[in-house]
Each structure stands twice: as C-alpha cells, then as structure tokens.
Amino acid sequence: xxxEELHQRRDKERAKRSTEEDHLLCCTAAxxxxxxxxxxxxxxxxxxxxxxxxxxxxxTGCLGLCSKGPLVKRESDGAFFGGLxxxxxxxxxxxxxxxxxxxxxxxxxxxxxxxxxxxxQRIVLENAGRTDPERIEDYILADGYEALSKAVTEMTPEExxxxxxxxxxxxxxxxxxxxALKWELVAKQAATTKYIVCNADEGDPGAFMDxxxxxxxxxxxxEGMALAGYAAGASQGYxxxxxxxxxxxxxxxxxxxxxxxxxxxxxxxxxxxxxFQVDIRVGAGAFVCGEETALLASIEGRRGxxxxxxxxxxxxxxxxxxxxxxxxETFANIPPIIRKGGDWFSSIGTERSKGTKVFAxxxxxxxxxxxxxxMGTSLRTIVQDICGGVPGGGKLKAVLTGGxxxxxxxxxxxxxxxxxESLSKAGSMMGSGGLIVMDDxxxxxxxxxxxxxxxxxxxxxxxxxCRAGTVQMHDILAxxxxxEAEPSDLEMLAKLATLLKETSxxxxxxxxxxxxxxxxxxxxxxxxxxxVKHPLAENTSRTASERxx
Amino acid sequence: xxxxxxxxxxxxxxxxxxSKAIRDNREKMLERSMSRHAYAGNxxxxxxxxAQELFGFLSPALLRRVASKLHxxxxxxxxxxxxxxxxxxKPKGEHTAVVCLGxxxxxxxxxxxxxxxxxxxxxxGATSPDGKVTVQVARCIGSCGxxxxxxxxGQILPRVTPDQLDAVIDRILASPEAAPADSASQ
Numbered sequence: 001x002x003x004e005e006l007h008q009r010r011d012k013e014r015a016k017r018s019t020e021e022d023h024l025l026c027c028t029a030a031x032x033x034x035x036x037x038x039x040x041x042x043x044x045x046x047x048x049x050x051x052x053x054x055x056x057x058x059x060t061g062c063l064g065l066c067s068k069g070p071l072v073k074r075e076s077d078g079a080f081f082g083g084l085x086x087x088x089x090x091x092x093x094x095x096x097x098x099x100x101x102x103x104x105x106x107x108x109x110x111x112x113x114x115x116x117x118x119x120x121q122r123i124v125l126e127n128a129g130r131t132d133p134e135r136i137e138d139y140i141l142a143d144g145y146e147a148l149s150k151a152v153t154e155m156t157p158e159e160x161x162x163x164x165x166x167x168x169x170x171x172x173x174x175x176x177x178x179x180a181l182k183w184e185l186v187a188k189q190a191a192t193t194k195y196i197v198c199n200a201d202e203g204d205p206g207a208f209m210d211x212x213x214x215x216x217x218x219x220x221x222x223e224g225m226a227l228a229g230y231a232a233g234a235s236q237g238y239x240x241x242x243x244x245x246x247x248x249x250x251x252x253x254x255x256x257x258x259x260x261x262x263x264x265x266x267x268x269x270x271x272x273x274x275x276f277q278v279d280i281r282v283g284a285g286a287f288v289c290g291e292e293t294a295l296l297a298s299i300e301g302r303r304g305x306x307x308x309x310x311x312x313x314x315x316x317x318x319x320x321x322x323x324x325x326x327x328x329e330t331f332a333n334i335p336p337i338i339r340k341g342g343d344w345f346s347s348i349g350t351e352r353s354k355g356t357k358v359f360a361x362x363x364x365x366x367x368x369x370x371x372x373x374x375m376g377t378s379l380r381t382i383v384q385d386i387c388g389g390v391p392g393g394g395k396l397k398a399v400l401t402g403g404x405x406x407x408x409x410x411x412x413x414x415x416x417x418x419x420x421e422s423l424s425k426a427g428s429m430m431g432s433g434g435l436i437v438m439d440d441x442x443x444x445x446x447x448x449x450x451x452x453x454x455x456x457x458x459x460x461x462x463x464x465x466c467r468a469g470t471v472q473m474h475d476i477l478a479x480x481x482x483x484e485a486e487p488s489d490l491e492m493l494a495k496l497a498t499l500l501k502e503t504s505x506x507x508x509x510x511x512x513x514x515x516x517x518x519x520x521x522x523x524x525x526x527x528x529x530x531x532v533k534h535p536l537a538e539n540t541s542r543t544a545s546e547r548x549x
Numbered sequence: 550x551x552x553x554x555x556x557x558x559x560x561x562x563x564x565x566x567x568s569k570a571i572r573d574n575r576e577k578m579l580e581r582s583m584s585r586h587a588y589a590g591n592x593x594x595x596x597x598x599x600a601q602e603l604f605g606f607l608s609p610a611l612l613r614r615v616a617s618k619l620h621x622x623x624x625x626x627x628x629x630x631x632x633x634x635x636x637x638x639k640p641k642g643e644h645t646a647v648v649c650l651g652x653x654x655x656x657x658x659x660x661x662x663x664x665x666x667x668x669x670x671x672x673x674g675a676t677s678p679d680g681k682v683t684v685q686v687a688r689c690i691g692s693c694g695x696x697x698x699x700x701x702x703g704q705i706l707p708r709v710t711p712d713q714l715d716a717v718i719d720r721i722l723a724s725p726e727a728a729p730a731d732s733a734s735q
Contacts, residue, residue, distance in 0.1 A: 031694040034705035066694025205651035205689035243598075243635050244690055284594055284633030287688065301593035302625075303632040319591075362653035362693035369694055400652065434693075436652045450655055454688070460632075 001262045002271040003149040006140065013141040021054050023075035024092055025129055028059035029066075029215050030208075030247055031369075036086070037070030043086035044072070044093060051095040058138070061128035061216015065116055066369040073129045080110040080117070119386050121348070122372045123356050124332045127217045133251050136258040139219040145264055147338035148223050151230050152272035155338075160231040161187060164334065166342025168354035173199060173290075173327035174402065174431045175507075176353070176420035182324060185314035186232040189322035194234035196225050197318060197325045199295060200241040200248070203287040204403030205454065207434030209358040210328035212370050214241065214248035217332065218255035222278055224331030226269060227338055229276045232324050237278040240295050243285050252280055287404075287458035291506045292325045294460065305462045306506035327432065329358060349375035353419035357430070363400075363437040366391045373418070380414040383437055394439040398522070402431025404451040404458075405511035407518025408444060427518040429511070444523040445530060448516045449477040455512035466509030469500040473516065483530050490527060494520065575603040583618050590621050593629055597636055606637045634688075642676040642683040644721050646701050651689030653696040657708075662697060665711045669718050681722060 001009075017023070026032075026041040037059075044057045063071045068082030072089060081092065088108065091099040112118070122128070131138035139145070151160050165180035186194055198221060202210040214221060225237045241249050256278055259265040267275045281299050288294045289304040296318045298304040317323025333355060337345045346354045353375035359382060362368050366388030373382060379399055383389065390396045398408040407428035409416065416422050423430050438447065456470040476493045479485040497513035504510045520527060582599040586592030596615055601607055607630050616626040630636045648654075648662050663673065663686060670682040677683075692698050695707035701717065709717075 030705075031692055034692060034695055034698075034707055069694070202691070203688065205655075206653050206693055207689070208691035208693055211691045242691075244687065282595070282598060284598065284635035285688070286633050298594065299591070301589075301591040301595075301629070303628055360693060362696060363656050368653075368696075403652065434652070436656065438656065442656060450652070458688075 001264055003153050006145060006149055006264075006270065009137065010140050010143075013137050017056070017141070019054065020056050021076075021094055023056045023058070025058050025060040025063075025073045025075065025132075026089075027061070027063045027069065027071040027073075027128075028133070029062035029128075029212055031062065031066035032069035032071055033247070035069035039086040040070045040072065040084055040089045043090045047090035047093040047096050047099070051093060053094040055093055058132035059134065060131060061125070061133050062212035062370050063129050064120070064125070064370040064372075065110070065367055067367055068110065078112040080112065081105070081108045082110050084108055115385050116367055116369075116371075116387070119381065120372050121356055121374050123336055123348075124213060124220075124329055124358050125216070125370065125372050126336075127220065128212070131217070133216050133218055134254055136219060136255070136262060136264075139217070143339060144219055144335070145223055145270070147335040148226050148230075148264070149270050151227055151338055152270050152274050157187065157231045157233065160227060160338060163338055163342040164231070167333075167337045167345035168342075168349075168352075169330065169333055169337065169345065170353065170420065171327060172329035172333070172357070172432065174405065174429060176430060179326065179330055182314060182326070183228060183232050185312075186234070186322050186324040189315065191322050193236075193319075193321045194232060195318045195321055195323040196229045196232065196234045196237040197295070197299070197313075197323055198225055198237065198239040198328060198331055199290065199292070199325055200239055200245070200328045201283050201290045201295060202242055202245075202328070202432060203290045203458075204405070204432055204434045206360065206362055206400075206403060206436045207432050208360045209370060209433045211242075211245050211248055212360075213328050213332050213358070214245065215251055218248075218252045219259065220332050220335055221252075221328055222255055222259055222265065224334035225278060226265065226276045227334050228324055228326065228331065230269075230274055234324065235275045235277070237276065238281050238299055238318070239278060240281045240283060240289070240299055243283045249280060249282055256280070286460070287454075288460045288506070288508050291508060294506065295325070296323065303460070305460045306508075308505065329433070350417065350419045352421060357418060357433060359418075359433045359435045361387050361435045361437065363435075364390050364394060364396075364439040364442070365437040375419045376417045378415050378417055379409065379435075382418070382435065383414065387437075390437065390439045394441070396437065397440045397442060398438045398444070400428075400436040400438065400447070400515070401434070402429040402511075402514070403434050404454045405429060405507065405514055406431045407514045408438070408447070408522060409518075410522040427521055428514070443481075444519045444526050445477065445481055448519040449474065449481055451515040452477050452512065455508065459508065459512075463503075463505035463509065465500050465503040466505065466512065469496055469504070469509070470512055472496055473500070473513065477516070480527060480530050484532065485530070486532050490520075490531070578603055580618075583615075588619055590619050593619060593621065593626065594633070597626075597630060601636060606640045608638075639676075642671075643681050644702055645683045645685060646670070646699060647685045647687050647690075649690045649692070649696070649698045649700070650686045651691075651693060651696070653693035654689075654698055657696040659697040661711050662699060662709060662714055665714050666718070669715070682718070 048055050072081045088100045091097050127142050131142050169179040170176040269276050286304045289298045291306045294304040294306040313323040349355050356372050356374050358372045396411050398410050400408050420430050452474040456474045459466045459470050461467045473496050476489050497517050500513050501510050612626050616623040666684045671677040671684045673686050699706045699709045
C-alpha cells in the first residue's frame, strides 16, 4: 500500500460512514467479555437486521468503566449504557425502542459528562469507543498509520528521533527513563542487525493497562514499534506478551496479518525502502521476565534469568545485537507524537513528566476500571472524583501504586500530583500504572506480607540476596502477622530491606522491599501493635486477615 | 494458556480407534510447530506451549522428544519447563479451577475462595483424589474489575463468593463423566 492508497482508503471509509445513521460500539475487552458483552454484541447485530435503519454495530476497546460492564457507547450523542442485558441492548437500535420501556433504558444510561469520563484526557486510549480493534479500516479511519506514512515519506530517522526528544516522553514501564535517549543509544550502534522489543509482560498484580491497549488498539502498538524501528535502524520487532493474555495475543496476531496483507508491515513499509516485521513471543508465567534482560533470555528460549548490566540491551541485547526495549504504553504514545508533533505532546503534563498516564484502578473503589489522566493530576482526583471513592461510605486508608515494586501512599498524601518524581519521593513509584485502593479494613502488615510472598515466589533464584532475602523477610512478616515477632525483628526487617535494595542483581530484588519500607514508614503503629511484649498487643481482638493465616 | 484447547486435550480417552487417530494428529501438529520454527533451539518456549496445548501436560517422554528434535540437551529443556509457572509436568484433572490472587482479588477475599477449594477438592497445585478437579492459583489474570475472580475451565466467574463457589463445586462433582467423552469427540 502506498501512502496515497492509505489516504484513499481513509477517505473511502469516511464517505461510507457519513451515510450511516448511528454507530453502536460494544466493549469487547476482557472485562466486559466476561460480563457477557459478546451476547450484547450479537443481540445488537440481530436487532439491526430487523430494521431499515442504516446503523453500524462494532466491538471496541476498553471503555474504562469495567465495573459497569457490559458497556455500549452510542456515537450520535456520546452516551454510554452499562450493565445491559442482550434484550435491553437491542432497544438502542433506532426504530427498535419498542423492545423495552423508556424507563429501563434510562436507568442504564451513563452520561459522557459524568466525572468518570469528563475528567479524563485520552491519548493512548483515544480509540477505545471509536474503533473496532479487529478491523484495520477502523484504525486507518482514525488516522492510523498516518504517522508511519509521514515518517517514511517526509522525515529522516533523525527527525523522528528529534520529535520524540521534543515530546519529553519517558518510559511508561515504571522507571521513567527518557525514551529518546534510549532510542538514540540504539540508533548510534553500527551493527546492521538490531531489534525492537515491546515489553508486554505486564506482571504487576492489579495492573491491566497494557492488556487493554493490546486488546483494544493493537495496530497502534505495531505502528509505534515500526516508527521506533525506522528511527533506530531496526527491521525486526518482537512483542513479548504474557501467557495469561490469550485475547491480546489473538488480536495482535490478527492485526499483524492485516498489516502484512496491506503491505503496511513487511519488506517495503508503505512502499518505501524501509522494512519492518513483527513477531509475537508468548510468555509462560514468570514475573521476573518483565525485567529487560530476563525478557530477552526468555525470547531466546531460555530460563528468564536476568544478567548483570552493563552492557545494556541498547549495546548488547537480543541474540547479542543492539536492542531497543519499550513498554506497550510507551509505543502507543509514539504515533500521535509523530502525527501532531513533539511540542503538542510536551504541552501536556508537568515540567518533568509529559503527556498522560493510564491507570488501572481496582480494590475498594466504586468505579473499578481504566483511567487516563494528564501527568500531574492528583491521586485524590483519580480516586475520589473520577472513581467515586470507597464504596459504602468506608474510609480510604491508602493507595498502592507500583505493585510489588511500589508502595502505599497514605490518605494524608493523596493530594500528591502523579508524576515520576513525586511518587518516588513519597517512597512509592509510578510503576506501570496499577492503583489499588485500600480501606480501613485492610491490614497493612498483611499487604506487606502479601507482596513479599509474591516476590519470594517469583524470585528467579539466580542471586542470593533476592533468593534468600525475600524468604527471610517473608518469614519475619508472617511472624508479625501471627503476633510472634519481637521488636528486634523489626530492626532485622529494616536491615534486610537495605541489603536487598543495595545488593540484588535486578529490579525484582532491588524493589521487593519497597512495600514493606513504605508500610513501615506510614503505618508503623500497625506493626508495633502486633509485636510481642507490647502492652497494646494483649486483649486486642485479632483481625480478619490474621485468622486466615 | 488457551484453556479452551486445553480442556479439549486434557484427558486422552483409553485406546480406541478414534482416540488413536487424534493422538497421531497431535504428533503431527507438534512436528509442524517445530518445523515452522525451523527446529531452532530459541523456539523452545513456543514449542513447549504447543506441546502442552496438544497433550495437556509435559511428560518426560515428550520433553525428551522435544529436546532431541530441537538439538538441545534434555537438561536445558527440563530447566525451562520447570522455570515457568505455565508448564505442567503432571496431568490435570477433568476440571481446572484457578483462583486469581492478584492484589485486587486478594483484597476482595480470594483467600477464602482458595480455602474453600482446598477444603472441598485439593490443595493448590494438586488434583482431587477422584481426578475431578485441579486447583491452581494465578498471579493476576488482569480482570481486576471482576475481583475476586475464579477461572473454571477457561471461563471467568466474576465476583465469586465462597457460597457461590460451593454451588459450582457441587455442580462439577455431581456431573457424570461427561467431559472426557466430549473432548474425545472433538
């Protein structure tokens, strides 16, 4: 496909759409699918067949409000409908309002002006509610592959790189390394064979942003990877997807087939001299594979064990060649940056954290789901205003960010703006974007123990500080939970935390103590209260979490 | 993964002409998967995925065959198969119940669900003595909006309470040996 043909295809699709009366989009992301959205989609399609109305019905990516699934969006007025049964959904089709009474439909209606939708700014998730992830035509209609076409026809690789640099984009995988710097390192390498790798091994429990992007807009990730390949001089890309994400793999496979068939990917990308192809590698259930060198080992078919760095992957990565590794959300940000310019992107967010961030909000919260906000938005806005706070009038105690590598942020600090620096100063980290809300029934000792158990299980066992240290820390935390620990154990816990942080080989071990350290920092009294010989420890009723032990 | 195919291949019925044919077909499909990757050693994980999908679990004989075809030492194949949580070296029961232990599910009370399954069926990682149910836990299935969630034979059961799980277990235990017959005819 040449760039002209791409534009023709877009115009043709646009002309076709202009004759349609309405467009009903039913969420087909994993969350809604398990609430029965497939039946809703079928029911909508069947209802359309029974009328004269020229209405389009499609599946679409995650609409965000997962707790109200299955969700349908009506394009004509932007309204959302949640919790629909297949029967009542059919009444959304123009001319079939007779199927249910008006009252029923109104009860399911969610206005686009509700804070959940109105307070978000969507860049990465812009196509959720606009396109069908299984149709390349939909992506092209939404200006898809426009950035790639612009790059290969009008821009040099250096210009693409400088646009990314201008944008100020930082890696969305957690650490926040400037994306352009990483790209530059790979571009500088003289080797003829280089690789682009997309890290889609979203392992943090409680995080599902990358999954939603892959399921809802797979072409966007492919386009971002191809742009990276163009800028860095690589012609082969790999997406390493978690084994648990079967639907994401299926949609990606389909997207790759479509893009190859249309010759958008392949030997001549959009009829240019640039060649780029993408292969999928499916993970097999190992949290440590989110670490970049472990991920590369896994792609090579070996045990996912990290190795010492340097040399960093931009110098020696996959099969010993220079390799660029970015996270799914990072790649998803690239096409709009190239399309609209780096200056546009850097006008969003804070001084040092640009753009938006997608968060997966779950736990004790009214609206569980996916939220995209500009960097610098306060946690309170996300948790209270957008997601509706703790249900049933419970009291919010803390918000966990960064999963097992992050930490708890207490209620008193909720006005903290969300950016890389503020979160790490508060003892947590941005992480990939999971936000777990805890209410006052949650024991922080138990949460710290839970995350340590996770790290203990997932430690690959290569380096001793992590392999043995996580076991020892877990042992102490379990004893605290059982009220068998003494004050000296807390000292040992703090000592071990420092040891793991300073001597572990990779990020898993280095960050494993974070949840413990932050819990000790903000909720020390909960630990003290459980120690033996403490006057308060007697006659205190045991909490629910302990009884489970 | 892909528990749907998994459920189809889990229990190879005793030798009958029909199941023999299926087994031969599986061998061929495994061979095709390896040849698609040009018998390259770096495709080991992909090949093991396919092998487990086809046969339900990775037997020592299967691992040895993969090792020789991909020209890898058997020790390396075993090392990889035991490293990743996904690969199972033991056959599974008729049904598989996976409790998600991601943070959202954990906070939502997933531990009570694990206890329920352990009490009624088998310990985590084990199969009930009658071969009916294998109990497993998952790190996070990414369906945090549905917490706490259990995956029964590939189907997500959203927002499960221990009582609901009780009812589900009753139903599975009561069902006759229907599942294997189904899978053999696939």
